[in-house]
Amino acid sequence: MKDIVRTWLESGRIDLFLGYRLVDGHPIPHCFSKERLEEVEQLTESLARYPLEKIAHQMLQKDPAVRIGLMARDCTQRSVRVLAAWNQIDMDRIRVLTMSCCPSDAKDKAFCSYLQEPETGPVRKSNGMPSTGDPDDCRVLPAEERLRRWLYEFQKCIKCYGCRDICPVCFCKDCGLEHEDLMDKGVVPPEVPLFHLIRAVHMAGRCVDCGLCEEACPVGIPLRLLYRKVNGIVTDRFGYRVGQTKDQSPFNVLGEFSPLELSSLDD
Amino acid sequence: MDTKPFEPKIVAFMCNWCTYGAADLAGVSRLPYPQNIRPIRVMCSATISPHHILRAFQSGADGVFIGGCHIGDCHYIKGNYMTIKRVAFMEDLLNWFGLEGRLHLEWISSAEAQKFVDVIRRFTEKIRALGPNPIPALLKTPKAIWNGADDEGHCANVA
Numbered sequence A: 001m002k003d004i005v006r007t008w009l010e011s012g013r014i015d016l017f018l019g020y021r022l023v024d025g026h027p028i029p030h031c032f033s034k035e036r037l038e039e040v041e042q043l044t045e046s047l048a049r050y051p052l053e054k055i056a057h058q059m060l061q062k063d064p065a066v067r068i069g070l071m072a073r074d075c076t077q078r079s080v081r082v083l084a085a086w087n088q089i090d091m092d093r094i095r096v097l098t099m100s101c102c103p104s105d106a107k108d109k110a111f112c113s114y115l116q117e118p119e120t121g122p123v124r125k126s127n128g129m130p131s132t133g134d135p136d137d138c139r140v141l142p143a144e145e146r147l148r149r150w151l152y153e154f155q156k157c158i159k160c161y162g163c164r165d166i167c168p169v170c171f172c173k174d175c176g177l178e179h180e181d182l183m184d185k186g187v188v189p190p191e192v193p194l195f196h197l198i199r200a201v202h203m204a205g206r207c208v209d210c211g212l213c214e215e216a217c218p219v220g221i222p223l224r225l226l227y228r229k230v231n232g233i234v235t236d237r238f239g240y241r242v243g244q245t246k247d248q249s250p251f252n253v254l255g256e257f258s259p260l261e262l263s264s265l266d267d
Numbered sequence B: 001m002d003t004k005p006f007e008p009k010i011v012a013f014m015c016n017w018c019t020y021g022a023a024d025l026a027g028v029s030r031l032p033y034p035q036n037i038r039p040i041r042v043m044c045s046a047t048i049s050p051h052h053i054l055r056a057f058q059s060g061a062d063g064v065f066i067g068g069c070h071i072g073d074c075h076y077i078k079g080n081y082m083t084i085k086r087v088a089f090m091e092d093l094l095n096w097f098g099l100e101g102r103l104h105l106e107w108i109s110s111a112e113a114q115k116f117v118d119v120i121r122r123f124t125e126k127i128r129a130l131g132p133n134p135i136p137a138l139l140k141t142p143k144a145i146w147n148g149a150d151d152e153g154h155c156a157n158v159a
């Protein structure tokens, strides 16, 4: 891996490389360059996860001509595709170097902090959303109970915007979560469930299921479960899978036809 | 103690070119319909985003109704294609979230005053049977809010 990055930088195929650098035993995100090639020696694969593609996006906004190499997990590759589909980055400017993350029998290493099991105790078990990984597991609970549990989760929110700020596919210049007409700006805690459901709507057909938001959330709201659900609806209703095509989600663009039937009042 | 019978509050977004016309026609034709709707005239049903729906429920609406032109009749050609996608998505999301059956979309042309009256009547009855929007009450009960820290040491926002 180090050799590849060195070659890419030396040959000028890329100007910069975003990866992790081991500093005093800690892997931190770092931008490697041709000028300081010796740093590549400290390049490391690690459990640590940062939205490197988001950093690349911001760099490309400043200098559209720069060519960036990226240490990329599976989720990184999905979000690069999503960012390209929404015309946020130019694929020609990005070169990815795949790293081993999600586990598989076909490989011997799996680097991802998300693979660690979340811990839950009795309070969370009786009030929180069961974080099983499948959003439809909660269907066993009656509607009132699901609502109560989600409100319990959302009421912990301190409106730090961490979920949005870490998210690789949150790129809006004017974020709806700060829109005065929608909810009060600068007021904590946020109105729930409004705050979280608005973000959920935005993530439909866009979230790449990297889980960074949930990892960043200081109060442990099972955000990934929520966004899995909205993506599931988009897949069921419109047959769209995030990060697997070059197209934008049909939930967000008009398109040529709308094959859906109205639901009846008798249902 | 509040002993008044429950009267649903329904926010009704109605397209200027069709459903709003139907409501108007129902009015001049003296067709009676329940007074539970709070009509909001919009230029096309496609101007209603999920944000508006969520905002209405957050503000305590018991139901949200959207009336648009029949497919093919939208004044802006294909606006209502977007409407149905959004509503179908929101229905799935709200049902899963635990807020079931409180959102309804119907295509009603400006000539269909009787259909408008029937739909509003049936939707109002449906919401009446469902009872009030549970969100405001849940946010007030100490069941949903809890004091102190949870298992992982996260603290609650007790407003």
Ligand code: SF4
Pocket: A163, A166, A167, A168, A169, A170, A203, A206, A207, A208, A209, A210, A211, A212, A213, A214, A223, A224, A227
């Ligand atoms: S999992 Fe969270 S951080 Fe990752 S893309 Fe989805 S919303 Fe964004």
Ligand code: SF4
Pocket: A164, A169, A170, A171, A172, A174, A175, A176, A177, A198, A199, A202, A203
């Ligand atoms: S939360 Fe929504 S509006 Fe805000 S940056 Fe993300 S997608 Fe854009």
Ligand code: SF4
Pocket: A156, A157, A158, A159, A160, A161, A162, A163, A164, A213, A216, A217, A218, A219, A220, A221
């Ligand atoms: S990261 Fe968690 S606490 Fe922060 S705004 Fe998002 S949901 Fe709320």
Ligand code: FES
Pocket: B015, B016, B017, B018, B043, B044, B045, B046, B068, B069, B073, B074, B075, B076, B079, B080
């Ligand atoms: S103009 Fe009536 S739905 Fe578009």
